[in-house]
Amino acid sequence: MGDGKIPGILVKLLSAEFPGAQALRNQLAQTRVTRPWGSDSPSLDLDVPPGVPEAAIEDGVIPATGTVTDDSGELFGELLVWVSDGRLSALEFSWYGDTAPTELPDPGLVTVTVR
Template identity: 50%
Template sequence: MLDLILDREFPGAAELRAQIDFVRVVAQWGVGSPSVDLEVLEGTPRSPGVTGVLPVDATVTDEDGSLFGEIIVWATEGHLSAIEYVWYGDEPPTGLPAPEMITVEVRA
């Protein structure tokens, strides 16, 4: 998921990509939630000035091509800190979507 979303170029993306091999999931946002908190191993270089929601739109469509949700990646003080799966509808997803269901664009 992170490889797909961080494949785009935006300020700080290269440093965040370098963190992918050093990140781990440390908490789930709720029982059954696919959204998770991340932790980057200590000593991994930070991405200067990157805090909050990354400037990337990662939209999720279902098998019929209808908009289903979006993936939001968060950073805190230059480190990857969370993956949030926002869904549109009544039934929450039980896991992250398959990569082929995601379209990624850098926000202008």
């Protein structure tokens, strides 16, 4: 994932409708993955260059969460998109249980809900 490309799952999470979503979607074309959170972590830091319009959204986690199930339909974890200063800043994969994921889930295993 060190190629700087935006994971498709980020596009799916931002497809939900919430205040500021369209402005965040507009940032995707210029957003780059800067680094993973750890050597085996699927969570990623993101960078949106200066000059890209900010979203009118509070810092922190966007109101759209991706619930991840495994192949057997069991709840596995959730995906959170972080925003800082109106810009995409991170994609976090938090998991339940003992086995940490080493890659982002298939978008087909993710259900996006807006809270």
